[in-house]
């Protein structure tokens with residue numbers, strides 16, 4: 001049997017950089033679990049119903065489920081690395097942890113389709129959920145953040161590298177093709193940032209502002225953002241994550257932000273980056289961009305494989321019948337598919 005790559009069981013995590021996005025965070029009311037599970041199983045169909053009429057808009061939706069909701073909603077083992085987001089508290093900066101049972105990451109080339117999908121999701125969940133945060137992101141010039149730097153350059157783009165960084169493999173056999181996602185909403189003090197010279201800003205980020213070229217070692221300070229978020233294993237392998245950050249803002253309110261969203265096969269990689277940014281390695285070597293950027297939210301979710309989302313009971317029943325009672329059990333079918341389910345193809349059908 002041909003092995004099915006994890007990314008072919010995955011939700012649309014690998015969608016291309018978007019022109020528009022909505023990041024919607026919800027909590028689920030007690031008693032709302034059945035309605036939510038039902039709605040999530042129909043989410044791919046709802047996305048098709050809206051997106052099919054305007055295929056060039058490339059509408060996509062990824063949903064993540066928080067640890068507390070997982071145990072309330074699914075009669076299925078908890079993904080082995082799913083937990084609530086732990087705040088990262090340094091001497092000067094804190095990565096806060098804020099509530100969130102569900103995250104919808106909606107992307108398209110047009111904001112109206114993102115809006116329509118979120119509207120229909122909320123209509124379907126009326127009475128079962130409360131919205132805790134909604135951020136409308138937009139593409140700013142050539143993929144720049146509101147600090148003026150190109151954001152996303154070193155996020156892996158090849159399918160193989162992106163899948164290796166982003167998707168759960170055989171270490172959690174129920175959930176091959178799943179992903180962990182951490183989100184944080186950052187607000188920038190643009191007035192203070194703009195007082196820096198371009199050279200000082202480049203030292204804070206670790207790349208040139210206009211050309212986006214990385215500063216050479218020896219010039220790039222250890223407290224630059226790029227240095228803080230570069231993690232290299234003892235064997236020299238660089239640990240990567242998938243980033244789909246988007247700027248957002250409200251000029252009347254003086255609000256200028258970056259919505260950080262990082263996907264990983266193992267959330268510990270992102271958590272390690274956060275330790276390096278907020279506490280510093282060694283302690284005190286904190287990320288310079290935090291002097292101008294404050295994290296006001298922080299949550300962690302598991303992004304289930306698409307077939308599990310659509311029909312969790314069948315996936316779990318089939319896994320159980322194959323004796324797959326615990327994670328790390330070696331009785332998986334060789335194609336990694338659990339032998340059932342309607343696998344989502346890469347063309348979205």
Ligand code: HEM
Pocket residue numbers: 145147149150151152153154155184186205207225226229230241243258260262270271273274289293
């Ligand atoms: C205020 C929020 C943030 C802003 C404005 C921001 C912006 C940027 C920019 C401009 C770059 C350089 C270009 C690129 O490779 O994308 C970058 C790189 C990167 N960022 Fe961030 N980022 C933010 C938060 C975070 C957080 C919270 C993490 C992880 C926990 C992170 C992880 C990374 C990584 C891994 C790289 C690539 C480093 C490399 O290998 O060169 N970023 N970010």
